[in-house]
Amino acid sequence: MEQIGLYLGCNIPLKAPDIEQSFRKIFPPLGVQPVDLEGAGCCPAWGTAPSFDLNTWCAISSRNITIAEDKNLDIMTGCNSCFGVLSEAKHFMGNAATRKVVNGSLAKINREFKGTSDIYHVAHVLHKKIGVAKIKENLKFSLAGLKIAVQTGCHTLWPSDVYKVKEENSYYPTILKDLCEVTGATVPHYSRLEGCCGMGGMRSTDAEKSLKLFKEKLLSIKEETDADMIVTTCSSCFLQFDMSQPILKERGEIDFEPIPTFYYTQLLALAMGFEPQQVASISQIDRRPIIAEIQSEKRRIKEGM
Amino acid sequence: MIIDQKKIDEAIEIIKGHGGHGIQKCVQCGACSAVCPGVKAGFPLLCRALIRELLNGHLEENIENSSSWGCQACNRCTEVCPQGVRPQEVVFAFRRYQALELAFSTSSVTSQMNLYETGHAVFSDPKEARRKVGLPEETPTSAFNEEAQKEIRTLMDNSPMGELGLF
Numbered sequence: 001m002e003q004i005g006l007y008l009g010c011n012i013p014l015k016a017p018d019i020e021q022s023f024r025k026i027f028p029p030l031g032v033q034p035v036d037l038e039g040a041g042c043c044p045a046w047g048t049a050p051s052f053d054l055n056t057w058c059a060i061s062s063r064n065i066t067i068a069e070d071k072n073l074d075i076m077t078g079c080n081s082c083f084g085v086l087s088e089a090k091h092f093m094g095n096a097a098t099r100k101v102v103n104g105s106l107a108k109i110n111r112e113f114k115g116t117s118d119i120y121h122v123a124h125v126l127h128k129k130i131g132v133a134k135i136k137e138n139l140k141f142s143l144a145g146l147k148i149a150v151q152t153g154c155h156t157l158w159p160s161d162v163y164k165v166k167e168e169n170s171y172y173p174t175i176l177k178d179l180c181e182v183t184g185a186t187v188p189h190y191s192r193l194e195g196c197c198g199m200g201g202m203r204s205t206d207a208e209k210s211l212k213l214f215k216e217k218l219l220s221i222k223e224e225t226d227a228d229m230i231v232t233t234c235s236s237c238f239l240q241f242d243m244s245q246p247i248l249k250e251r252g253e254i255d256f257e258p259i260p261t262f263y264y265t266q267l268l269a270l271a272m273g274f275e276p277q278q279v280a281s282i283s284q285i286d287r288r289p290i291i292a293e294i295q296s297e298k299r300r301i302k303e304g305m
Numbered sequence: 306m307i308i309d310q311k312k313i314d315e316a317i318e319i320i321k322g323h324g325g326h327g328i329q330k331c332v333q334c335g336a337c338s339a340v341c342p343g344v345k346a347g348f349p350l351l352c353r354a355l356i357r358e359l360l361n362g363h364l365e366e367n368i369e370n371s372s373s374w375g376c377q378a379c380n381r382c383t384e385v386c387p388q389g390v391r392p393q394e395v396v397f398a399f400r401r402y403q404a405l406e407l408a409f410s411t412s413s414v415t416s417q418m419n420l421y422e423t424g425h426a427v428f429s430d431p432k433e434a435r436r437k438v439g440l441p442e443e444t445p446t447s448a449f450n451e452e453a454q455k456e457i458r459t460l461m462d463n464s465p466m467g468e469l470g471l472f
């Protein structure tokens with residue numbers, strides 16, 4: 001079975017371990033074995049070393065990357081920010097002068113960045129390495145008739161020149177759409193598809209500005225798609241959708257019920273028949289009704305069909 | 306307006322030194338600002354407007370401005386810039402200038418301390434949540450790995466961050 005280094009980051013293993021568990025459940029049946037990168041830490045997050053010093057950013061990212069290099073493995077991460085931070089650091093390490101200075105720092109901890117490991121997002125591994133046909137073979141429940149609004153998130157899209165896997169048009173991304181459609185669900189377009197959800201530095205700097213941007217996106221989703229759920233491949237977008245819809249509702253700024261939100265592999269794990277308690281149990285918005293619908297008997301795919 | 310060339314040269318040198326290498330290629334077309342979610346949300350000093358200020362030598366004058374901290378590092382600007390400026394790199398270079406002068410909100414100090422202590426910028430005890438979803442209580446990450454934490458501390462101690470007294 002193909003192996004790949006599973007880089008966890010911070011939010012997923014510490015705050016959303018049900019997302020981590022969904023990775024661990026879905027990949028082996030699809031033919032990819034995630035391998036732990038022991039001792040990997042923060043990517044480092046945009047608000048830390050990248051905001052202070054470029055070489056320190058590169059050093060901390062490179063340390064993480066060398067853990068995979070030592071195992072001769074590529075890296076897969078489910079966090080968009082980690083994906084962006086690690087990919088950009090690897091891009092900077094392509095510069096000989098930067099690499100020399102940073103490898104000088106890494107020598108103090110007996111490490112050396114070689115550049116032999118590629119960096120993939122979970123969505124890339126599913127779409128490009130595994131492929132939708134293989135995913136389809138492993139489904140236990142069909143999502144036919146359900147409507148999904150997708151949210152790709154910024155850091156797998158731009159700047160496209162630093163990423164190993166690129167969308168054909170980063171302002172009209174289709175990878176997540178394909179991954180959702182294979183479950184049988186419909187994925188309608190909405191005008192703010194590529195819009196930013198407002199999480200990240202913006203939210204910690206000014207929550208009200210962040211919410212304003214978020215609301216615009218949310219209303220576009222609600223009014224143009226009336227989706228049953230929102231599905232994202234960014235763990236930060238997930239937190240924003242799950243945490244901020246109830247806030248807007250409580251303030252009376254939206255007049256509809258918060259739309260249940262899933263990280264993509266949670267949805268896939270449910271469609272593959274895994275236990276909701278293990279793969280999709282941590283959220284502010286009550287997801288139990290939609291989970292019961294997804295795993296209802298009438299949706300079970302009969303063998304041999 | 307009096308143009309102080311020395312001040313302008315200094316500002317450009319500082320921004321380039323912090324990674325904003327493309328700043329002088331900017332032609333002020335505004336394509337970056339048009340796609341920037343930060344500008345849209347109401348952080349005026351990003352993209353074209355910030356670059357203009359910096360190219361006029363106004364570094365110190367804007368040191369307390371919080372716009373750069375509202376940048377999402379999304380790089381929509383980098384993608385559309387016809388000149389190859391990579392505006393996000395300029396924004397972050399300015400942010401680094403601010404950060405090394407300690408011009409940032411105190412709330413961000415916690416992340417630096419968490420990173421230094423646990424190797425994770427975001428840290429909370431995950432044991433119960435992990436047990437409930439059927440995972441080992443301890444993550445395979447630096448959070449429960451002293452050797453890893455030591456490595457990360459060494460990298461931070463030996464960086465310009467180490468001199469700021471944040472951790």
Ligand code: SF4
Nearest residue numbers: 331332334335337386
């Ligand atoms: S898009 Fe490029 S050239 Fe145009 S204003 Fe922005 S940075 Fe300058």
Ligand code: SF4
Nearest residue numbers: 341376377379380382
């Ligand atoms: S990276 Fe920052 S400056 Fe560039 S478009 Fe995104 S939010 Fe705006």
